[in-house]
Amino acid sequence: MEQYVDCSLCSIEPKGKAARCRRCSGMLTGRERLMHEIREARGWKYIATMLSAIAPGLGQFFGSRIFTGIIFGTLIPLGLGLLYVTWGGFSYSHFFVIGAAIFVLIVASADAWFGPTSPKAPCQKACPASLPIPDYLQLIANQDLEQGYSLIRTRLPLVGTIGRICPHPCEDRCFRGIDGEPISINGCKRYLADMRAMRLEKGSELPPPLPLLEDGPKVAIIGSGPAGLSCAFYLSVLGAKVEVFDSDEEPGGRLISTIPDFRLPKEIIRTEIEDLKARGVTFRSGECVGPGGTSVGRIFDEFDATFLSIGAPQSIKLGIEGEEAFTDFQDFLRVSKSEKPPKINGNVAIIGGGNAAVDASRTALRCGAKQVHLLYRRDMDQMPARTDELEAAMREGVKVHFLINPTRAILEDGVLKGLEVVDMQLGLVDSSGRPKPVKREGSERVMPFELVIPCLGQTVASTIFDDPALARLTRHKDGRVKVSTSTLRTSISGLYAGGDTVRGALTAVAAIADGRKAALAIFADIAPRKVRAPLRRQVMVRVPYGGHQESAKAKMRERMHSKPLSIRISGFQEVEEGFNHAQASTEASRCLQCHREL
Ligand code: SF4
Incomplete structure (x- = not known):
C-alpha cells in the first residue's frame, strides 16, 4: 500500500493522502x-x-x-x-x-x-542552520538526490564544504543515538553534494539560475568567508546585485586559507564559489576595505546595503615570556596549503584544544615533524575539538597531553629550544561553565621543541574599524560588533553584520546561518515591494515515504571509507572518502522521521 508524507515544512495537509506543496518539494524557484x-x-x-x-x-x-x-x-x-x-x-x-x-x-x-512556529525534529533543532534533516534523509532513501540537494540549499549554500567540516551537533541529539548509534547526518549531506558534483562531471544539464533583477538592489559584502558567501548566495537568489570584497587574492576566507586539504580539499570550496559567480555575484578579491584601501564611506555611497563579515582575523596570544619565538597558527596553516608546504625537522608543540589545534597537529605531522605533541590545559571531556577528529589525529601519531599548560618559552641565543610546562588540576567551575584548570605547584618541567604553535582561537580585531564611516558602530568590549539578533542590523543604518564578526570565532555552519538571515533581512528592508509581489498559487505534489528500518542492524551506523594510515600522513589528500550509494541509502533509511510524531 502506498504511503505519503505530510508537508512538514509548511504544514499543508490536503484532504486524503498527505502531500508536499510546491515549495517544499523543490518546485518553487x-x-x-x-x-x-x-x-x-x-x-x-x-x-x-x-x-x-x-x-x-x-x-x-x-x-x-x-x-x-x-x-x-x-x-x-x-x-x-x-x-x-x-x-x-x-x-x-x-x-x-x-x-x-x-x-x-x-x-x-x-x-x-x-519562539518557533512549527514542530521540528531534535536534530533540526540542534542544527545552527535549522536544516530540514529528516526531509533530506527521506529524499536520499527515496533516491531523489537532486531534490535532496536542492532542499539543503534552501538553508545552506555550501553543501559539499559543510558536509565535510561541520561538527554536526545534530548527531549528538539524534534519537537513533538513544538505542544505538546516531544517524551519520553529515555523511549523508556530503553524499548529496558528492553525487551532485558527479552528475555535473558527467555532463548533466541543470537549469540555469534565475537572472538577477534588472532593478534589483545593490549590496556590498565585506569578507568572503562562510557568512559572506552565504549572504551573497541568498541575495543573488533573491535577485540582488552583489559584490564581495576581500583583501585575500582568493575568496573563501578561512575555508580556503586555513582548513587543511585533508579535511576540505580546495577544489570543493572553489567549485561552490564558481557556482556563486555563475549566479552573477562579483568578487573583488585582493581589494582591502578600510584605511589604506577602499573607504567604507565610498561603499556606503555606492551600495544600498552592506554586510560586514570579516570574521575574527587575529590570533589570540598566550601572554607568556618568549612567545615572540612561536609561530602563528593561521600563518602556519595558510602556508601549509600553498604549493610549497613547510618542511619541519624536529618536535612540535601545538597548544590548545579546539579544532584548529587538531588541524595544526595533523598538518605538522604531514610536514615531516618527528613528533607532534598537543598540549591542552583541561581534560578530554572539556575539549571543544570534534572527538572523531581528535581520534583521527591520535591514530595518525599525534601525542595528546591533557591538564598541562606552558609557562614560558626556553630560548638560547634567541632560538627556540623548548617549553617550560606545568601540570594542571581541575578546580571550581569558571565563567565558561567548565572546571577551571589550576596550576599544580612544583610540577614545572621543560619539554624540548623546535616549533611551538599556539592555537587559542581568534578575536575580532581589524583596521577596518578605524575607518571614519564606522565611527558610530557599537561593539562589545572584546571587539565583536553589536547587532539585532533577529535581523543582524548594526547601529549604522544600512549596515548589517554576522558570522564570527558578531559571535566570535565559531563554526562555519553558524556563520552560514547568519549570512542567510542577513540576506533575507537586507532584501526585506531595501526591496519591500518585491517581497510583497504575489506568488503563484501553490500546488500539491506527492513524495512517497518508504518508512524506516526497524532491524537490529539499523541501530548501527554505516562507516565511511577512509584512506589507509600510511597514505594519509604522507600527503594532504582528503582522508574520508564518503558514502557509496548503498551506504547512504541504508543510513538515510535508519531515520525515524521524529518530527512526524511531534
Ligand atoms: S532519527 Fe532522523 S529525525 Fe530523528 S533525530 Fe535522528 S536524524 Fe533527526
Missing part, C-alpha cells in the same frame, strides 16, 4: 521560496503574537507548542481563581495580581513572536 519565507515568517509571527496578546497561550497553541501554551494558558486563570478565593474587598495586594497578569500577557506575546 529558489527566489519564490525565499520571498515566500520572508512574508510567511512575518505573517505567522504576527498572528501568533496577536493571539497571545488576546489570550496568553493561544499563540503558542497556534505554533504547535502545546506544552508552552498550556503553561501560559493556565497562569491568568490561576491568578483570577486566587483572586476570587481570597476576595475580601479591594486591597493593594491586588495591584500585584494585575501587574502579574499584564506581565504574563507581555511575556506570552514576546514568546509567540520570537
Whole structure:
C-alpha cells in the first residue's frame, strides 16, 4: 500500500493522502521560496503574537507548542481563581495580581513572536542552520538526490564544504543515538553534494539560475568567508546585485586559507564559489576595505546595503615570556596549503584544544615533524575539538597531553629550544561553565621543541574599524560588533553584520546561518515591494515515504571509507572518502522521521 508524507515544512495537509506543496518539494524557484519565507515568517509571527496578546497561550497553541501554551494558558486563570478565593474587598495586594497578569500577557506575546512556529525534529533543532534533516534523509532513501540537494540549499549554500567540516551537533541529539548509534547526518549531506558534483562531471544539464533583477538592489559584502558567501548566495537568489570584497587574492576566507586539504580539499570550496559567480555575484578579491584601501564611506555611497563579515582575523596570544619565538597558527596553516608546504625537522608543540589545534597537529605531522605533541590545559571531556577528529589525529601519531599548560618559552641565543610546562588540576567551575584548570605547584618541567604553535582561537580585531564611516558602530568590549539578533542590523543604518564578526570565532555552519538571515533581512528592508509581489498559487505534489528500518542492524551506523594510515600522513589528500550509494541509502533509511510524531 502506498504511503505519503505530510508537508512538514509548511504544514499543508490536503484532504486524503498527505502531500508536499510546491515549495517544499523543490518546485518553487529558489527566489519564490525565499520571498515566500520572508512574508510567511512575518505573517505567522504576527498572528501568533496577536493571539497571545488576546489570550496568553493561544499563540503558542497556534505554533504547535502545546506544552508552552498550556503553561501560559493556565497562569491568568490561576491568578483570577486566587483572586476570587481570597476576595475580601479591594486591597493593594491586588495591584500585584494585575501587574502579574499584564506581565504574563507581555511575556506570552514576546514568546509567540520570537519562539518557533512549527514542530521540528531534535536534530533540526540542534542544527545552527535549522536544516530540514529528516526531509533530506527521506529524499536520499527515496533516491531523489537532486531534490535532496536542492532542499539543503534552501538553508545552506555550501553543501559539499559543510558536509565535510561541520561538527554536526545534530548527531549528538539524534534519537537513533538513544538505542544505538546516531544517524551519520553529515555523511549523508556530503553524499548529496558528492553525487551532485558527479552528475555535473558527467555532463548533466541543470537549469540555469534565475537572472538577477534588472532593478534589483545593490549590496556590498565585506569578507568572503562562510557568512559572506552565504549572504551573497541568498541575495543573488533573491535577485540582488552583489559584490564581495576581500583583501585575500582568493575568496573563501578561512575555508580556503586555513582548513587543511585533508579535511576540505580546495577544489570543493572553489567549485561552490564558481557556482556563486555563475549566479552573477562579483568578487573583488585582493581589494582591502578600510584605511589604506577602499573607504567604507565610498561603499556606503555606492551600495544600498552592506554586510560586514570579516570574521575574527587575529590570533589570540598566550601572554607568556618568549612567545615572540612561536609561530602563528593561521600563518602556519595558510602556508601549509600553498604549493610549497613547510618542511619541519624536529618536535612540535601545538597548544590548545579546539579544532584548529587538531588541524595544526595533523598538518605538522604531514610536514615531516618527528613528533607532534598537543598540549591542552583541561581534560578530554572539556575539549571543544570534534572527538572523531581528535581520534583521527591520535591514530595518525599525534601525542595528546591533557591538564598541562606552558609557562614560558626556553630560548638560547634567541632560538627556540623548548617549553617550560606545568601540570594542571581541575578546580571550581569558571565563567565558561567548565572546571577551571589550576596550576599544580612544583610540577614545572621543560619539554624540548623546535616549533611551538599556539592555537587559542581568534578575536575580532581589524583596521577596518578605524575607518571614519564606522565611527558610530557599537561593539562589545572584546571587539565583536553589536547587532539585532533577529535581523543582524548594526547601529549604522544600512549596515548589517554576522558570522564570527558578531559571535566570535565559531563554526562555519553558524556563520552560514547568519549570512542567510542577513540576506533575507537586507532584501526585506531595501526591496519591500518585491517581497510583497504575489506568488503563484501553490500546488500539491506527492513524495512517497518508504518508512524506516526497524532491524537490529539499523541501530548501527554505516562507516565511511577512509584512506589507509600510511597514505594519509604522507600527503594532504582528503582522508574520508564518503558514502557509496548503498551506504547512504541504508543510513538515510535508519531515520525515524521524529518530527512526524511531534
Ligand atoms: S532519527 Fe532522523 S529525525 Fe530523528 S533525530 Fe535522528 S536524524 Fe533527526
